[in-house]
Amino acid sequence: MSDKTLAKGKVLVVDDNPQLIKMLSAILRGFCSVSFATSGEEALQVAAKQQPQVILLDMQLPGMDGFETCKALKSSAATANAAVLFVTAHSEADFEVRALELGAVDFIAKPFNPAVVTARVKTHLLLAAQTEAMRELIERDSLTGIYNRRYFDKQLGGEFTRHRRQALPMAVIMLDIDHFKLYNDGYGHVAGDECLRQVADILSSGIRRPGEFVARYGGEEFCVVRAHTTQEEAAKTGVYLCERVRNAVIPHEFSPTGAYLTISVGVVSFVPRQGMALQDVLECADQALYQAKKSGRNTSCVNSFD
Known part of the structure; x- marks a missing residue:
């Protein structure tokens, strides 16, 4: 040693x-x-x-x-x-x-x-x-170096319990690289892997507060967990992350959305309470992500969790 x-x-x-x-x-x-x-x-x-x-x-x-x-x-x-x-x-x-x-x-x-x-x-x-x-x-994604789904599931549960005990709001943000299949098919899988690493670096460098983290959720999808975050703050984070990826000007000539790589973002902010299921929260964020894609991609949408 x-x-x-x-x-x-x-x-x-x-x-x-x-x-x-x-x-x-x-x-x-x-x-x-x-x-x-x-x-x-x-x-x-x-x-x-x-x-x-x-x-x-x-x-x-x-x-x-x-x-x-x-x-x-x-x-x-x-x-x-x-x-x-x-x-x-x-x-x-x-x-x-x-x-x-x-x-x-x-x-x-x-x-x-x-x-x-x-x-x-x-x-x-x-x-x-x-x-x-x-x-x-065990907890890091081997391709991008950021946290993996295993860590995300464990840490989200811990943050959920902590915020429920403190009766404070938190946010879950789901992100998807727009037209990533077209990127992979057009540039090749080696370039696709490098693209995933670049996006992971962009997202993780923008999320730094204690209790916050970025994880690769699967494929070209990422998740962000933000501590002590209201819906207004979470909405701003979604827009901010969209801008960070867009401003990196990563070429994507095969994208119908634009000349550069973009992401779609789904946001949900909530105060954990007894009886609330984490799976329902994730589905709520996923619905917001679906709405962002339906709205033309390269944007962030917020969903309310009742």
């Missing part, structure tokens, strides 16, 4: 002993980013914000003890994937069994050996990096 990769690793130390925090800081700061918390409650807040790959957790903490903190960390979607290592003087089998059952992955014995701490933390940072790389492979 390279020093550059390790430097991206984040470790959270949870302990109420200033001396131990100082010692662990001296060991870890040489190869990763380190943050600290002195209680279980503070650990949950810091971990949710910092998203550490590794958490060194003391058993004896004020308020929530190590077991309670570990359980809470593993129960939260924001911190469930972090590797929890108990730093403890306990070596009884019952202690280790309970810790493992709660989601811990390793132990560092007190008094600790700096070489052992370094080796174990580096091992779990490496595992985290490998897991993230594998996740990227």
Whole structure:
């Protein structure tokens, strides 16, 4: 594992002993980013914000003890994937069994050996990096490099739940490259693949806010999810994305719509509520996309979701 990769690793130390925090800081700061918390409650807040790959957790903490903190960390979607290592003087089998059952992955014995701490933390940072790389492979479209349908389905469900809990609006936008079959037939499949990559880059570079993402939905169709977005804002986004693709002036001499590549866009904005089905939302966006195509393409249409 390279020093550059390790430097991206984040470790959270949870302990109420200033001396131990100082010692662990001296060991870890040489190869990763380190943050600290002195209680279980503070650990949950810091971990949710910092998203550490590794958490060194003391058993004896004020308020929530190590077991309670570990359980809470593993129960939260924001911190469930972090590797929890108990730093403890306990070596009884019952202690280790309970810790493992709660989601811990390793132990560092007190008094600790700096070489052992370094080796174990580096091992779990490496595992985290490998897991993230594998996740990227699984969730990325191999042709365009943007997110794929698998990621879209999973992430849309998460955003839907979050917005329902907060009673806030969000938007789903479906986009289709106009006359892409004619482009493929006219320029060839190699050029068609490059066209898909160009459009993916144009769309993804225009969507950057937290909670927003672009995914390849299938073939020449893409989807955009926008967080905290009203219908008016979503409508503007649809027009904006049309303009971005049109202004890229990608030649399409085989298109009946114009001399350059264009897209059609279907937009729906809604506040998720109990009993609302995601499939109905997608169908609503698809209907708006159909209307855009029916209206002559190279345009964006908005559909209301009741």
